[in-house]
Amino acid sequence: MNIPLVIDLDGTLIHTDMLHESTLRLVRDAPLQLLRLPFLLARGKAVLKRHIAQRSSFDPAALPYNQPLLEWLQSQRAAGRKLVLCTATDATIAQAIADHLGLFDEVIASDGSTNVAGAHKAQALRERFGQGGFDYAGNAAPDLPVWAQARKAIVVNGNAALVQKAQGIAEVEHVFPPQPAGISTLRRMLRVHQWLKNLLLFVPLLAAHQLGNGPAWLALLLAFASFSLCASSVYIANDLLDLESDRLHPRKRLRPFASGQMPVWQGVVFAPLLLLASLLLATFVGGQFLPWLLAYFVLTCAYSWGLKRLVLVDCLTLALLYTLRIVAGAAAVGQALSFWLLAFSVFLFLSLAFVKRYAELEVQVLSGKQKIHGRGYHTTDAPIVQTMGIVSGYASVLVLALYLNSDAVLRLYRAPQVIWGAVPVMLFWVSWMWLQAQRGQMHDDPLVFAVKDRASLAAGVAFVAIIAAGAVGWPW
The missing domain is CATH 1.10.357.140 (UbiA prenyltransferase)
Structure with missing residues (x-):
């Protein structure tokens, strides 16, 4: 007998909860909608889920699917088994995910009036397939009433206590660890x-x-x-x-x-x-x-x-x-801040910000994409971003060089002429960072790259040594 296999969505097929994610997207894109949510919840979870689903979009391909479970489901479908997606998530979201995967023969989900969760889900599946007429894959305590109606249980992402409870009410066929x-x-x-x-x-x-x-x-x-x-x-x-x-x-x-x-x-x-x-x-x-x-x-x-x-x-x-x-x-x-320190910082950090964005653009170029998702840049912007970043970096070195000719240096350093050694060190480091970015070896965060990069660490040690030597004077 070909027993249908019913699969839960949130926390089972995907490693997330669509209601939580959809709510976050809604709050991000339309913050004032947050004020309506308590009133919608008072009318029932199904009403709330439908409202949120209709006002937030998502990309089914980008979701974090449970790959071991997904591969097993693909083998079950290849063997001719009927697969059913049954979830408390709103039907518009569940159907979009089912259409993307192309695995499911049927979708049962919340419809704006009924919240298909816990006992309601158990009742819906019993009416659809009969007592013991289906196997069910779930991940949490609300799935226990469903397993009680199922022939066999598949526990996904559940802890040892949940597995034990499931074994007490149904035959556990598979366990997919979290x-x-x-x-x-x-x-x-x-x-x-x-x-x-x-x-x-x-x-x-x-x-x-x-x-x-x-x-x-x-x-x-x-x-x-x-x-x-x-x-x-x-x-x-x-x-x-x-x-x-x-x-x-x-x-x-x-x-x-x-x-x-x-x-x-x-x-x-x-x-x-x-x-x-x-x-x-x-x-x-x-x-x-x-x-x-x-x-x-x-x-x-x-x-x-x-x-x-x-x-x-x-x-x-x-x-x-x-x-x-x-x-x-x-x-x-x-402590009062000097103009020199602020000017040097702004130009240097602007250069590092451009390094970060340039590195992201290079990743998108290698992926064959035309634009960074969630950003305003096109991959064709990479050359101008690189130019602006290099200019900003060299501008910071220029500010440093001008600072070395100021009265503040004479007041703070015993050997101000030694501090000029910091200029070539900074020139090297700024150039090195951009060279690594050009070669595609830059981390998403330039500072994280710098603390792991030997050349950057050597430049940092040299910079500190020069400043220290200038402060204490010549050692001989």
């Missing part, structure tokens, strides 16, 4: 490696030669922790709002939310908690640090919400976000 998730996944969600950027907070203190200022170091350590938590909060929000674009990128598709290793709802919880912890730490820093932290947060949110889709504005915003770290560091210790 994706591994642990400290490494949490670390990647927080993007801990990006905290390196927050070392820029210490630049004003170092530039002013205040290395022995103990209270300033304590304030900056608190500022570093606060900025890092704030940055992680924004990174999570950015990943949630940029899921589809990340999934179309060869490397970003492996991020925790894009790949489905971490559910979207956890990101929605984590982001505000991290922000709250960041603001709490900021109150202990003192000075004008908190207003600058809030400015960074607002500008980063604006970037995630829409500025990153605007040509050139996105790179200028990234440069400002880097520079804001330096400004915040100065505010944390009540």
Whole structure:
């Protein structure tokens, strides 16, 4: 007898929840719609799902499918078995996914009046196929009533406790284990490696030669922790709002939310908690640090919400976000910023922002695409982006060279002539970064590339050694 195989969607066939993702897209594209959702929910989940589905679009090809399960389903279909997609997701979304995969003979889903979940799903399948007339693949506790009506159970992405419960009410035919998730996944969600950027907070203190200022170091350590938590909060929000674009990128598709290793709802919880912890730490820093932290947060949110889709504005915003770290560091210790440091920072970080965008354009060129998804750039823009980035990098070196002729250098350095050695070092590093980008060897984040690249690390050591030698004078 050819027993139909019924498959759940959210958390089973795909490593995500379509209601959560659709809601995020709706809030991103039409924020005011968020005010209507509680009233729609009061009319029932099915009504809410239909409203959201009709107002948010998605690409079925970009979803994080459960590949082991998908391959098994393909073998079952090849053997002539009837496959049915049965889900609490709205029918318009479920049908689009079914049409994309071309695997399913039938789709049963929420229709705007009935929410096909839990007991309702069990009843619908019993009426359609009869008691024990189908096998069912699910992933969570709400699937237990369905397994109770099924002939056999297939447990997907479930823990040991769920498997045990399923075995108590049905014969478990297959178990597809969940994706591994642990400290490494949490670390990647927080993007801990990006905290390196927050070392820029210490630049004003170092530039002013205040290395022995103990209270300033304590304030900056608190500022570093606060900025890092704030940055992680924004990174999570950015990943949630940029899921589809990340999934179309060869490397970003492996991020925790894009790949489905971490559910979207956890990101929605984590982001505000991290922000709250960041603001709490900021109150202990003192000075004008908190207003600058809030400015960074607002500008980063604006970037995630829409500025990153605007040509050139996105790179200028990234440069400002880097520079804001330096400004915040100065505010944390009540130190005035020099014109030279700000000018050097803006031009250098603008160059790095263009490096980032150029590297992304090169990836799209190799993929045969004409445009970066979610950005305003075409692949044909790569040469002009490269030109603007190189010019910006060399402009930062020019500012450095002009600074070396200022009165501030004579006041701060015992051997100011030694500092001129920093100019060729910077020229080398800027040129090296762009050469690597041209060769297609640049990481999505230039600073991450720099801390792993031997030539960049050597240039950094040389730069620090030259500055130190100029500050203490000749050793002989």
